[in-house]
Structures are given as C-alpha cells and as structure tokens.
Amino acid sequence: MKPDTLRDLSPAELTAKSEELREQLLKLRFQQSTGQIESPQMLGDIRRDIARVMTILREKELVAEVPLVSPESDTASGGRSADTEIGTD
Numbered sequence: 048m049k050p051d052t053l054r055d056l057s058p059a060e061l062t063a064k065s066e067e068l069r070e071q072l073l074k075l076r077f078q079q080s081t082g083q084i085e086s087p088q089m090l091g092d093i094r095r096d097i098a099r100v101m102t103i104l105r106e107k108e109l110v111a112e113v114p115l116v117s118p119e120s121d122t123a124s125g126g127r128s129a130d131t132e133i134g135t136d
Contacts, residue, residue: 061100
C-alpha cells in the first residue's frame with residue numbers, strides 16, 4: 048500500500064482502513080496457527096500497512112493541532128526585543 052494513496056484519505060477512512068487491516072491480520076494469524084497460510088510474508092506486509100496507516104493518521108492529528116505562528120511574534124528570539132542590550136555593566 049502506497050503512503051501517497053493513504054495521505055489522500057480522510058481520518059475516518061484511515062480509521063476504517065486500520066480496522067480492516069487488523070481483521071485481515073487476525074485471520075492470517077489463525078491461518079498460520081493451523082498451518083494453512085499461503086505466504087508467511089503477508090503477516091509482515093499487513094503489520095507494515097497498519098503501521099503506515101497509523102503513522103499517517105497521527106501526522107494528520109498533529110497538523111490539525113499545531114497553530115500557525117505569526118512572523119511578528121517574539122517567541123523565536125526568546126522574548127527579547129532586537130534593541131535590548133546584553134551584558135552591559
């Protein structure tokens with residue numbers, strides 16, 4: 048599953064995709080325990096896809112939380128103005 052296609056999905060769709068992948072992983076684990084799994088590599092692929100979906104979902108949450116900082120704010124200079132003298136004694 049490509050990350051670019053996942054980034055186009057909404058958070059609700061990503062959550063649904065995560066649940067779908069978790070169900071697939073559960074079914075594959077049952078197949079593995081009974082010896083009926085066709086390709087053991089599929090387990091790793093599904094786990095990676097779940098991690099990819101969760102990472103992109105978290106990225107979207109962080110982007111929604113971060114407020115934009117205006118360029119006029121002094122937070123970048125540590126609260127000091129540019130004309131403050133330092134170390135004058």
